[in-house]
Amino acid sequence: MIPILGISIWAVAKxxxxxxxxxxxxFSFVVxxxxxxxxxxxxxxxxxxxxxxxxxxxxxxxxxxxxxxxxL
Amino acid sequence: xxxxxxxxxxxxxxxxxxxxxxxxxLTAYCYLPDKVNFExxxxxxxxxxxxxxxxxxxxxxxxxxxxxILAPSILSVFPILSFLPANFQLIVVLxxxxxxxxLILENFLTWFYNVYLVTDERIVDIDFYNLIYKEVSxxxxxxxxxxxxxxxxxxxxxxxxxxILIQTASEVPNFEFLAVPRPDKVATxxxxxxxxxxxxxxxxxxx
Numbered sequence: 001m002i003p004i005l006g007i008s009i010w011a012v013a014k015x016x017x018x019x020x021x022x023x024x025x026x027f028s029f030v031v032x033x034x035x036x037x038x039x040x041x042x043x044x045x046x047x048x049x050x051x052x053x054x055x056x057x058x059x060x061x062x063x064x065x066x067x068x069x070x071x072l
Numbered sequence: 073x074x075x076x077x078x079x080x081x082x083x084x085x086x087x088x089x090x091x092x093x094x095x096x097x098l099t100a101y102c103y104l105p106d107k108v109n110f111e112x113x114x115x116x117x118x119x120x121x122x123x124x125x126x127x128x129x130x131x132x133x134x135x136x137x138x139x140x141i142l143a144p145s146i147l148s149v150f151p152i153l154s155f156l157p158a159n160f161q162l163i164v165v166l167x168x169x170x171x172x173x174x175l176i177l178e179n180f181l182t183w184f185y186n187v188y189l190v191t192d193e194r195i196v197d198i199d200f201y202n203l204i205y206k207e208v209s210x211x212x213x214x215x216x217x218x219x220x221x222x223x224x225x226x227x228x229x230x231x232x233x234x235x236i237l238i239q240t241a242s243e244v245p246n247f248e249f250l251a252v253p254r255p256d257k258v259a260t261x262x263x264x265x266x267x268x269x270x271x272x273x274x275x276x277x278x279x
Contacts, residue, residue: 010157017163024170030204031177038185041208042198044122045107046097046184057177064166071159 014072021065028054028061092257098184100124101253103261110189110196112210121190121261125183125251126233133179140172178202188249190261192268195238197247211242213269219262221255238262 032054039047092103102108102122113119144165153161185200196210216238223234234255238247252258 010160013160017167020167021170024174027174031181034204035181038181038200038206041111041206042185042187043107043109044097044105044187050184053177057173060173061170064163064170067166068163072163 010072014068017068017072018065021061021068025058025061025065028058032058092254100126101257103257108189110198111208112196113191114193117194118192119189120192120265121188121258123188123190123249123252123258124186126231126253128227128231128233129251130179130183137172137176137179140168140175144168188247188252190258190265192265195247195262197244197249209244209247211238211240211244211247213262213265214273215240215242216262216266217241219259221259223255236262 032051035050035054039051092101093105094102095106096102097107100123103120105119105122108119108122110119153164156164182200182202185198185206187198189196189198192213194210194212195216196208199207199209201207218239220237220239221234222237223229223232228234228251231253233251233253236249236252236255236258238249239245240247249255249258
């Protein structure tokens with residue numbers, strides 16, 4: 001791809017993708033926090049599984065961010 | 073006036089035989105749930121009903137999720153992403169799965185935490201609109217003025233679920249229990265609790 005003003009379009013795309021994935025990490029952190037708060041509001045005996053799910057989701061988001069950082 | 077007769081609480085055996093009693097935390101209708109507790113519950117308050125939207129309401133969302141999961145494999149037949157370098161293609165697919173995960177998680181949490189509770193003292197409506205906004209409202213049983221339930225349509229009749237509209241004299245005038253299973257039973261339970269509450273008032277009992 002031809003660089004515009006000396007900047008490769010793929011470098012710009014990489015920047016946008018990394019910002020998007022970083023925002024997703026923040027979103028998954030909000031999910032973790034919200035599940036913690038909802039657990040205090042309501043207990044039905046499924047809290048541990050939900051908390052594990054939210055942490056796995058956060059880990060997945062971080063892994064994808066790192067993968068993008070390395071692969072791109 | 074001294075209490076002459078007070079209904080004894082149901083024994084564990086009786087409770088487990090009661091219609092609608094379940095130990096599944098993902099159930100949409102549970103009569104006398106075992107492990108349910110909520111933030112503002114008083115120590116002697118007993119949860120009589122736990123309600124959520126009928127699981128059938130999740131089917132369109134589940135189908136959408138399945139389509140989204142399968143989309144990258146189906147679309148791999150068509151060279152949509154071929155203009156991208158291989159490493160970008162991989163990251164785009166990973167990003168797609170992230171979006172899919174977020175959608176599934178948000179839909180599940182919205183369903184799971186949108187709970188309607190009926191206790192022996194009040195009704196509690198926990199609304200979890202999305203990941204950053206929730207609303208909890210409650211009204212005492214003796215404030216209930218009118219209970220209406222409606223069931224309409226083929227799917228609702230087949231799967232026996234409907235909406236319950238509760239009009240109250242409290243700060244929140246209307247409570248809507250939407251798409252809950254067995255609306256007729258819920259209305260009956262509410263009616264029984266109202267009668268019990270009236271009785272308690274007449275007898276001057278606190279609980």
